[in-house]
Amino acid sequence: MRPLFHPSVQDVTVEAILHALSDPVRVAIYAKIVGSDCSHNCSNFLNISEKTIPKSTLSLHFKALREAGLIRCERRGVEMHNTSRCPEVDQRFPGLIATIVNAHRVQSEQKPRGGKRGKRTPTASDTKG
DSSP: OOOOOOOOGGGOOHHHHHHHTTSHHHHHHHHHHHTOSSOEEGGGGSEETTEEOOHHHHHHHHHHHHHTTSEEEEEETTEEEEEEOHHHHHHHSTTHHHHHHHHHHHHHHHSOGGGOOOOOOOOHHHHOO
């Protein structure tokens, strides 16, 4: 098996972090990893954000997080175990990760359940015909 690429903390960029966390599934995965003191294997995330994620898609999400420098992955037999590199990244960009994870938490708490949007009030332009 090929070795996994983990960038050094000096090579981690804000742009790479923001890009990796711009996807709602990836930020949900990362928030769960950051909020835990132990490593998680990929199968812990097959159902995240009330969605079922195919294993192949999940692998791509973990690759994006790893290559952005946000997580460290370790092979244990046939499983991949993932831990946060938050302490390292926080030394390089103090407060960035905590701010993003907190913003995700606030946003998640405000989202209506089931992905349904609020009812839109008709405007005057809707009634013109």
